[in-house]
Amino acid sequence: MTAGAASWLPLSPGERSVAIEVLVHGPLSRTELARRLGLSAGSLTRLTKPLIESALLVEVPEAGTSAEARQGRPSQPLDVVADSRSFLGFKITEDMVYGVVTTLRSDIVARHDRPLATHDPAEVADLLAEMTAELARVHPRLAGIGIGVGGLVRGRAVVGESPFLQWQDVPLAQLVEERTGLPVVVENDVAALVEAETWFGAGRGLDRFVVLTIGAGIGYGLVLGGRRVPAPEEDRGFGRHWILDPQGPLTPEGRRGSAVSLLTISSIRYQIHAATGRETSYEEILRLAVAGDPMPARVIDEAARALGTLVAQIANFAMPQKILLAGEGVGLMDVAGETVRDTIRRNRHPLAAPVDLETKVSDFHDWARGAAVLAIQVLVLGSASA
Known part of the structure; x- marks a missing residue:
């Protein structure tokens, strides 16, 4: 993991608003970014400086503009460094766990699935930890884990009720965090899918x-x-x-x-x-x-x-x-x-x-990607829509 990536957190509310706007809608020019957020040029410069220094944002060439024609930093749009961190997303079904690794912009870069032979919460957490370890060997810059489950989820941590898994009051986030050492977000699978489509998809x-x-x-x-x-x-x-x-x-x-x-x-x-x-x-x-x-x-x-x-x-x-x-x-x-x-x-x-x-012709990896987006929102940018 790079030193810049490790220094993202914590973001101030102003820095977070800039980061989210660029993440979802970027690349954006400084003029457009200031307009969207209602900021003065000076305020925007103050907020973007630490984000660029920490390697969360980067200046990119403006589309259709040659290097010779670009004069000075203000003409260069800002974008996120999408591959500066990786995120795990898991979708748990009755008989399978579907896993994906995504970039900061939720592009899937790896898939890994395993059959689910038991619904015992500890054994399910063991399986998720095994899958995490296998994926971490190839994608070492993991920032966090999102897990999507069909059913009632409380506080993005506890599965209150899941008819497919016959679970009640299972502290799934804690169980997986203890085994992986990574922060974990758990959410109803539909809610996670909605968040992903709102930020990066059809919505x-x-x-x-x-x-x-x-x-x-x-x-x-x-x-x-x-x-x-x-x-x-x-x-x-x-x-x-x-x-x-x-x-x-x-x-x-x-x-x-x-x-x-x-x-x-x-x-x-x-x-x-x-x-x-x-x-x-x-x-x-x-x-x-x-x-x-x-x-x-x-x-x-x-x-x-x-x-x-x-x-x-x-x-x-x-x-x-x-x-x-x-x-x-x-x-x-x-x-x-x-x-x-x-x-x-x-x-x-x-x-x-x-x-x-x-x-949308989708499979369970899309649901897993939705869980990864929850991890992006909550663990990196501190944004919790719910």
């Missing part, structure tokens, strides 16, 4: 933005004023209570017509199994629906209409500039995207602006 620069995920569960995150809106119930699986069709299918638990019963992969597979007696993968159900197999086609059509209804409801009430649809279940859009879009239009005012719906 970058937007004032109002929504992330909707479909897959093992239903996830929802709202961004207003460029910041994620935290809510006490956001980790509680609200999709079970968002009724889209009161006459819709049942989940194994008996919930009828909810977002969960219509859209989650397990519920779609359950419907096909109940009708045919066969275990069928989600991907195979999508292929059968395209081929015109009556039962898969009906289930996928119901799911598409449910998704369109859900997106329209979100657009009607949250009024976002963009909705990002992500998660393991987004293959639904490839098969029945037109049905989704038709349903959105039917459930919107005829004069309403079209919904900007972006679909």
